[in-house]
Amino acid sequence: MKASPFSRLAIGTVASLSLVLTACSGGSTDSAPELSDKPVTIRATWWGADARAQLTNEAIAAFEKKYPNIKVKGEYKDWSGYWDALATTTAAKDSPDVIQMDELYLASYADRGALYDLGKVKKILATSQFDDQALATGQVSGTQYALPVGVGVMSVVVNTDLFKKYGVDVPDDKTWTWDDYAKVAKELTDKSGGKIHGAAGAPGFDAGSLKYWARQEGGNLFDKDGNVSLKPKAITDMWNYGLKLISSGASIKASTMVEDQTAGITAGSFATGKAAMTGAYNTQITALQQATGANLKLLQMPHVGTTKANFFKPSMYWAVSGQSKHPAEAAAFVNFMLNDPAVADILKTERGIPANKEMLKHLEAGLTGPDKAAADYMNEVTPGESPVVTPNGGSGIEPMLQRYTQEVYFKKTSPEDAAKAFIEELQGEIDAAK
Template identity: 55%
Template structure:
């Protein structure tokens, strides 16, 4: 298969997004409801399942607020950030924006997001965990409301385990060595019909951060610089290169094909691997796409290492500082995070709800996939929250993917690539200061 580069995060246009002053809010004076009909634009990324549920929730909001029409714009992760950067730079950003931790500082520090303190009359955050709310701040300013929380997981296809006579692991104590042996056993017993595992590390910031945290480090410092020791990235890459060579995990070409396929058409959904990494909140979409009995496992542990898992804000809602209707935008976000009507529709699709009352409500009546996501999260004793991705660091995922592909395709030595990655990432952060 011909190699295709994967860029799931910001492209060049997003990196070059110019500084824009916040506009239209006047320190809160202009955040007032209109007496006339209002049209809002709202954007998000996600699977087909998310699109359908969000549209249903918007319809419920419009019934309660008949003077507000919500026009939706949704994409997969691949094109979302380029589109948002383009519209923002053109002073035409959607009013309500689904935001990710990886990009929050980048957009917040450019003045393109509304200070939500200006809209507090229309947006109640009193029932959201304080620690999660703080994760939506940049420089002390609240630019985002966390929708929910998620945690890294390893997805196991129990149907494939059973088909090839392999027991699911005890994930409370298994190590990376156990994982490697299990992946090799699955590949061998299937006769190569499947790969024991997808590549579950070294090509995205979540897996790199998990590896670093288990080694007493992290990806970024609290001060906004790169914390990652290149030697840890070399260690992770060399581990998976060995598994690729042995056939225990998929090839580099298969990895690229899977990531380009997204949640609905990736290697887990299509049953090409027995194990793969994800966040717990993706389980319903993965189960719906695969039709398989998928389980959530704790990722392998490092022998004697630190706790690598932490509760990551799954995503946020933000309001554009360019919005002509920030009050109505705040009402829409308030409905999505606080109303029982929205909760009954959305449940845990965007994460275990940050609103504690809503979390309790949805936990009483969940479908199997949602219950798996909640049970998994409840089983984890997380470590401290990781520092937010600094301004200039938003390009971290496509950057990691670029270097990981060079390493996994044998085009560059791990040590050279790791040093270059850290230097390039720090350079982008320094340039944004």
């Protein structure tokens, strides 16, 4: 579904891809294409494992039953292979009609004309059940190129069993600050005699944590023009805070954070019971619950000031290819996948808590355990304005950020020097893509 004292929790490793895409205008030029009553075949592609494919194919079968003249050929790959294949087929003007898209690459494809303007199919593709801020996550320069399948918001996940074991009270997440977080984390480390650490990492290993720190200080990572608007002070403050967490023993060591990056969500320090708190999107609680076997609770993010720093993070989107010869049929498929209760009953929360409010309401009565906790948490949080989508050229931000964060936490570079270098390098990548 992938800000603060968190090491990155993600299902896959974000690869920095060089997208060799040509300007693509091979699709229909009609301002409002209409569904055909003749036999039509479209292709739909997504990343994920066999379990996702099985559920998606069930949804495809339901779609084909409703639209008997439209046949959908499904294609799927793992995360890294997916982006290589999509870049290749798009460059060859042979892109699948329907594309599962990620926020990191949305602008890269949209700017090259590789995605279809969904405003042209608004009579086929309904968006009324999406929150405005959720819709904004799929917009580039004001144009709706994609619709979020699921959305998540940032949270702190706590292992309440460890809090109880070591006699530490779970903090009031309506009022706590970053100082409170550090204090609680150190208390957990100290009361356990060093058997565990309070925090399973420090901020800076994922773009979400960086966005949160920028937003809570009144800024943003990117501005409306897609340039880096991050203030050096925000990232310097974030790293200085992380250094204090590490040096005090409140957090695991920097070397362990790097090991956790490789281990992944189900085998890191939090998942194995070696830390009591971690940062994650609320939708990741299901995987963490399965890994820990412990009682977990979602807490709202620590904060400073009154700025609404939290934000909707799309788990993924559905988009229509700008090269599609059947944009109406592709839009009908996306509409079915996002707006039909039959699909909600099949997929449930496999692709995240539904961004469609009607579908979430449809599912809520049947949600239990961590899925219910994730949905309840999202209903409690009031996100601020959606961040600007990662601009073209910025898709490599996470490995870049991780590299600088490691240099700071291993004390090879000062936070101030690293902040300046990171901002310059990221802006340079964006400028080179213009």
